[in-house]
Amino acid sequence: MPERIITMSEALNEAMFNEMKKNSDIILLGENVSSSFRGPTKGLKDAFGRERVRDAPISETSFIGAGIGAAITGLRPIVELMLVDFGLVAMDQILNQMGKTTYMSGGAVKIPITLRAVIGAGTSSGATHSESLYSLFAHMPGIKVVLPSTPYDAKGLLTSSIRENCPKVFLEHRLLYNVKGNVPKEEYTIPLGVANTCNEGNDVTIVASGLMLHESLKAAEKIKNKVSVEVIDPRTIYPLDEETILKSLQKTGRLIVVDEDYRYCGFSAEIAALAAEKAFKQLKGPIYRLATPNTPFPFNPRLERELLPNAEKIEKLIQKVIGE
Amino acid sequence: MPERIITMSEALNEAMFNEMKKNSDIILLGENVSSSFRGPTKGLKDAFGRERVRDAPISETSFIGAGIGAAITGLRPIVELMLVDFGLVAMDQILNQMGKTTYMSGGAVKIPITLRAVIGAGTSSGATHSESLYSLFAHMPGIKVVLPSTPYDAKGLLTSSIRENCPKVFLEHRLLYNVKGNVPKEEYTIPLGVANTCNEGNDVTIVASGLMLHESLKAAEKIKNKVSVEVIDPRTIYPLDEETILKSLQKTGRLIVVDEDYRYCGFSAEIAALAAEKAFKQLKGPIYRLATPNTPFPFNPRLERELLPNAEKIEKLIQKVIGE
Amino acid sequence: MLVNDKFLGITSYLMSKIVLDNDKFLELYRVMIRIRTYETTLRTLSREGKIPARFGMYTGQEGVATGVSAHLKKDDQIGSTHRPVGHLIAKGINLDKLTAELCGKATGFNKGKAGSYHIFDPETGCLGANGIVGASVPMCAGYALRNQIKNDGRVTVSYFGEGGSNQGGIQETLNLAACWNLPIVFICENSSPVVQRMLGHEMDYPQLTIDNVSIRAAGYGMPGSTHDGWDVEEVYRVAGEAINRARSGKGPTLLEFKVHQFEGNLEGRLEANEKDKPFCPIDVLEHKLRIRQILKKDTEEKIRLEELELVQKAVKFALSSPEPDIKEAYTDVFGGAF
């Protein structure tokens, strides 16, 4: 198979295009989704018409709710949130209605919706335009939370998400849209709930997703002559592929969790708690979390960098862990 | 001092009454707060007038936002959310505006607001009327999260909350309103961020708050001839009194976290992660979490009981932990 | 008609315009009796501890759901509130499974996991009671969106209260429905026709500064009007116009019906509301039917008896039904294999 190098943004576009072409029940709702200027949704309006690719007013509660309702009645909506932070105005629809209705109805209704949202810090966008929020979605019941880190995964995971019959929050890190990678032209899926071991190693396990996967891989590469680092990308924040992580810990006995989300009661805590319960006997030392402290994101770029994990900080932490 | 036995509901009422009497900048906003039928706010309208004790329409975004604005301009609002679940319609005001504005403003404004909300499962109220949500508030930056478990603590913690100059979410478990206890008539405060060791013990540490504290104490009592259980009530979910917990672990080396909130990425995970990092050397075995699984609350009472931690389940887990 | 003469008494309506033929009249009467009988029975069940939690009652509002649903087909969808029983029954929901659900039984529509606040029965288009004020309304826009895209003539009716009318999500959805020209009818049941109340408590500040919520329709460029919810004939007439409008692709309408809640309060009643009595939709209809000589004593008794039997059968079904299997606590989170 010849390589085909495209961006994550193009990979996402391709997944939506293919699925929408095959299944006319798939619709796309959101603010400015008809615009020809936005990578992931570019061209979809022209291809599928304004009925199916539909601009919504700036009222997230109403159009996310409409997506949920459409899903309940048999459509398969993709709903776009311009930035995940804006979803806070619509949390009842997302967490109560989208996440719980299938359970509350005793399975009488299904909600095959994919709520896509841009996430991520690192662009000086300040406290209300930089969050990740995946821990929050994962904490609440009934929602699968997907976070691709490569163009290949993005296409495969989005295809799976659109096809699954449950609510998904699909998160796209703004700093990864232009990252390039090999993406086969044909359709393929990556199942939700299956991690990817991106780097094999024996001394320490790092669990990291999204942009933090890239930072972790950089750190692993830099330190590889001294320490053999295993890097695992969960790819879905929930459900979690516990097995892959626990298996790795059997080998390494050491765990670092790198996480762009807030540390306190966050995804990094969950991974640590998992290991402290189910891999306790294999652990050779303390479990460390490198996550964003519980502080809003500052506008100033230097202050923002201070708070975020990065390759350098990861490398230092690896050294510390190995030294103990 | 003679004993004075009152309910938690009366203790909360007393705290608000005393503070409002002393400080005319304290106002109370919310749905039906003028009603004479609701324990914690009973009589406040009659004592302080409708200007300061003000009924709001069913529009949580607007009146919580108004509380935030009033706090920014120097008032000290207590805002009541009828049930914490209803706060999901107002999460932007709570998490973005209330939690972050002080930081974003570089300290130029302070937000001395107390957002009181009823929480808790166990009354067959179903998936949208039974949540705790404290992990969610604690995960997000800028909010102190308070959860009293006794009438004594309720009065002292609410008094402190009203007086502190930052945003607080103050959570009141519906099944604790009628619990009685000794409460001094005079004013007193309990500082936020200080745990309470409710039962001393040597074999295993249990961390539990709210209703779960009571279940844990019951379990500890029942098993006390076999196992010596130390039970710690953090009292504030955030900031956390790490020291008290870590000190206890030095003694016991074993940790169980009991938590009514959802398990995944929840408060129980945070406590486990804390111990796995900072008390690793003292740990004698795996850390266990007994929390609500990531499942919405069912209406049927038996199904609901199945999901919730209780004294019996805690006792079993203590036995398992000690046996290992 | 706009309820400006609400203090003038109600006899003026009784002989006004005749909209309904005799059979239809009796059909509506039967539905209203069914709802009333059902809720009366529920109150007993509830007092006996057979229903695990409190919930909102529709008693006094029967005219609205009945007059509206008379125009709805099985496939049309409704979205309801924390006071859903009337809406559901008028839409034709099965009483056995409804009662079983309210009692938390395995044979309920939702295996006893929903309770009153979240009943879903896709079969009859009952797509959601909702425990969060206003939350079913955005979802209703989604049902209507499906209808528009599938273009099969289905319509959606979205119920909410005058208290709910202030929720942001409802106001957003009114706009969305207008922008997308959705086939939907919004029904605001205004239970504060005289004094503004919330959960039965009289409010110290108003929650609305307008008499008629329907005037907000103009702010979304859609038709809106206010009517007497205790006059099922009037409800039938105006709901028919709005539903036809939606069905023929002309877009959304906001209808407001004034109602008097007789036993509706979740937190217990504050006052007897004797004053509300004259606004009982069943009394009003019976009066009309008698004056027009449509309802004979024996027909009335027959209907009441038949409905009571139906309800008693439902109660028996519910009470003799099994509890859900304990492992149901863990199923249906994602609606399939996890």
Added chain:
Amino acid sequence: MLVNDKFLGITSYLMSKIVLDNDKFLELYRVMIRIRTYETTLRTLSREGKIPARFGMYTGQEGVATGVSAHLKKDDQIGSTHRPVGHLIAKGINLDKLTAELCGKATGFNKGKAGSYHIFDPETGCLGANGIVGASVPMCAGYALRNQIKNDGRVTVSYFGEGGSNQGGIQETLNLAACWNLPIVFICENSSPVVQRMLGHEMDYPQLTIDNVSIRAAGYGMPGSTHDGWDVEEVYRVAGEAINRARSGKGPTLLEFKVHQFEGNLEGRLEANEKDKPFCPIDVLEHKLRIRQILKKDTEEKIRLEELELVQKAVKFALSSPEPDIKEAYTDVFGGAF
């Protein structure tokens, strides 16, 4: 005046009613020049990478904030949007600290932690730009609530866009303000006077089905009206009435001003919008001033020069200011000792 003649050209306004005396006229002119000069300079700074992130520009809307703030005292509060610079400058904010904040410097109002989207300056009552559409509006109700309780005659002005007008929180707050009779004026700047746009993109479905957002005021029982935002004299006149109304305890008003955004789009322009040019509020005002012989060439030049110097001084201040200390990343989370 209602903008029904918006396609008839604008010369009709020029000689209409004379509201302002000459000095006030020149004062307003100066403020508008200040905003325009400032934003023009910001664009350069931004292109040079001196401002860490993109943000919304007020260019073309200067008439609104200027006409409104002419009635506000220092202690009155405003709440702003993602397009805050005009509102802040009109309210009298210090340009040095404003620029420093936009550049993320320690000397900014908020130590470089706010950036454009969240600037707060309690000193001048600038209580919040806001990056979340509509989010400052509920908080403004809180400022007004404080004013009402303290009863010291302060008023609050709450700005939002026509896109924002659909947000639930804004619609809820209109109702709350009416119910509580708050001393507040809501200002909707409608930047889609001709074609409906969002972030500069023309929309394929409308986001509003009404021409004038102000008609929603009736749904909250408050006065509302729509006016030409490019005519500062008109803005001054109607804002004065609404602000006086609020100040004298008569409650809230919703004013809508149509505006043409010249460079306002966060995501880059789609069209040149040559058609918007005649609606430049500064051109309109200059025209008026010249016709009325108030503005001489030399006065104009003097004002422009003085304002340019002020702006350049601010830029120099900002650029020569230090970055915040790195430990500021961790301070101010709770506004005191943790």
